[in-house]
Amino acid sequence: MSKDLKIVLVGLPGSGKSTFGKQLASVLQFPYYDLDHLIEDRFQMTIPDVFSRYGEGKFREWETEVLQKFLNREDSYVLASGGGCPCFNDNMDLINDKAVSVYLDVPLEEISMRLGLSKAHNRPMFSGLDQGEITLKLKSLLVERDYFYRQSKIKLSGEDFSAELLVSELIRLLKN
Ligand SMILES: Nc1ncnc2c1ncn2[C@@H]1O[C@H](COP(=O)(O)OP(=O)(O)OP(=O)(O)O)[C@@H](O)[C@H]1O
Numbered sequence: 001m002s003k004d005l006k007i008v009l010v011g012l013p014g015s016g017k018s019t020f021g022k023q024l025a026s027v028l029q030f031p032y033y034d035l036d037h038l039i040e041d042r043f044q045m046t047i048p049d050v051f052s053r054y055g056e057g058k059f060r061e062w063e064t065e066v067l068q069k070f071l072n073r074e075d076s077y078v079l080a081s082g083g084g085c086p087c088f089n090d091n092m093d094l095i096n097d098k099a100v101s102v103y104l105d106v107p108l109e110e111i112s113m114r115l116g117l118s119k120a121h122n123r124p125m126f127s128g129l130d131q132g133e134i135t136l137k138l139k140s141l142l143v144e145r146d147y148f149y150r151q152s153k154i155k156l157s158g159e160d161f162s163a164e165l166l167v168s169e170l171i172r173l174l175k176n
């Protein structure tokens with residue numbers, strides 16, 4: 001790994017990648033980026049529009065292209081990846097090759113409650129679902145995705161994470 005430090009957060013939609021990513025970036029005084037926003041900027045289209053106009057296959061192609069290019073930059077940053085990003089193409093290997101990956105392992109019931117409350121417009125996968133259906137959807141996503149998320153270099157388990165604690169864990173990891 002080069003002298004810059006890239007931190008890539010992975011985890012289910014609603015696990016807190018954006019929220020925690022901003023806190024972490026502020027503690028480290030690194031810039032913060034969101035992969036979904038980078039894709040939207042690059043292709044001048046919202047993610048739901050990419051899905052409805054071109055389908056998930058095209059989205060995953062674009063996602064890998066943008067990810068790869070961004071990982072090749074020679075600077076430090078915190079990047080929140082898309083919820084599905086680590087699980088397609090060789091994305092998890094690409095991330096681990098260039099960055100410190102951090103898995104936000106949050107209990108499903110907590111994520112489900114957050115998604116039920118936030119009703120985010122940018123999560124087409126969950127739109128129109130009631131609380132029970134959101135939990136079921138999260139369960140089935142985790143069955144498919146846990147294998148990839150678990151390949152992260154650091155795993156944070158729980159509901160609320162301390163950016164300062166992660167920084168001390170990062171220092172330990174980088175010393176070894
Ligand atoms: N530690 C926390 N405690 C309580 N609520 C939280 C916490 N972290 C995030 N949230 C809330 O949960 C919701 C999802 O968080 P956030 O958008 O950060 O997740 P995400 O992993 O970035 O989701 P996505 O993959 O869809 O972008 C938001 O409404 C946010 O305010």
Ligand SMILES: O=C(O)C1=C[C@@H](O)[C@@H](O)[C@H](O)C1
Nearest residue numbers: 013036047082083084123124
């Ligand atoms: O979990 C997923 O598969 C997705 C999560 C979002 O971040 C977006 O990347 C997109 O909506 C797909």
Ligand SMILES: [Mg+2]
Nearest residue numbers: 017018034080
């Ligand atoms: Mg986010």
